[in-house]
Amino acid sequence: MTKEQIEKVVATYTAQAEDSDYAEVRDVKQAFVSGAKWRINSxxxxxxxxPNFKILPILLKHKSGTIHFIDETPAHWEYMMKYYVRWAYIEDLLPNTEE
Structure with missing residues (x-):
């Protein structure tokens, strides 16, 4: 989700608060944006x-910003630590379809 997409959703969300004063709408907007950023980064x-390599695949964020996909245990994690800055389980990035 990009910053622009978050702002668009916030605008729709806060437009429903017509009876609120400006300070309340501003606070709701800030809370919504903060929550969205937290979820993305969490x-x-x-x-x-x-990582637990029993839970694959994994995405790795390279120092250049490129995202790489791995679906097997790497031979040398310490080597990878030199070139990558973050990792995530793909399953954590997928939407939760449970109701």
Whole structure:
């Protein structure tokens, strides 16, 4: 989700608060944006935290910003720590379809 997408959803969400004063709408907007950013970033782990390779596939964020996909246990995690900054389990990035 991009910053622009978050702002668009926030605008729709806060437009429903017509009876509220400006300060309340501003606070709701800030809380919504903060919550969205927290959720997006909460699934990414630092490289010092070694993943459980029984839960694959994994995405790795390279220092250049490129995202790489791995579906097998790498031979040398310490080597990868030099070139990547974060990792995430793909299952944590997928939407929750439970009601």
């Amino acid at each position: 699934v990414w782990h630092n490289m010092e935290e070694k």
